[in-house]
Amino acid sequence: MKKIAILAMTAALSLAACATGPSMTQQDANNAISAAKTELNKAASMNYTWRDTRKIIKAAEKAAKEGEYEKAVDLATEARKQGELAQAQAREEQNAGPRF
Numbered sequence: 001m002k003k004i005a006i007l008a009m010t011a012a013l014s015l016a017a018c019a020t021g022p023s024m025t026q027q028d029a030n031n032a033i034s035a036a037k038t039e040l041n042k043a044a045s046m047n048y049t050w051r052d053t054r055k056i057i058k059a060a061e062k063a064a065k066e067g068e069y070e071k072a073v074d075l076a077t078e079a080r081k082q083g084e085l086a087q088a089q090a091r092e093e094q095n096a097g098p099r100f
Contacts, residue, residue, distance in 0.1 A: 024069035032076035033060050039083025048090035053082045 036057050043049045060075035 024073045026064065026067075026069060029060070029064035029069045029072035029076065032073045032080070033057060033064065036060065036076040036079035036083060039080045039087070043083045043086035043090065046087060046090040048086050048093075050082050050086045053079050053086070056082070 036053075040049060040053050040057065043053075056075050056079040060072045060079060063069075063075060064072035
């Protein structure tokens, strides 16, 4: 659980830094989307993806295509966070089972 809390705090700090920085560019959006896809693929390799992560990435791609780069970065950051948390959850639950 500590790992999940640390990941959540890191994501929150990243979002805060993005909010105070300059406007986002298409390259920023593409980089964020690429990072989100990487984390999703890592989670998929562990057979542990969350339900809405792909939908969020598609929404980020749509926003980037429409020139809404800040929205795209925000969505991609959320998707990346979900991918990271899915991996953490998979590691935590890999030895789950009944304890007799």
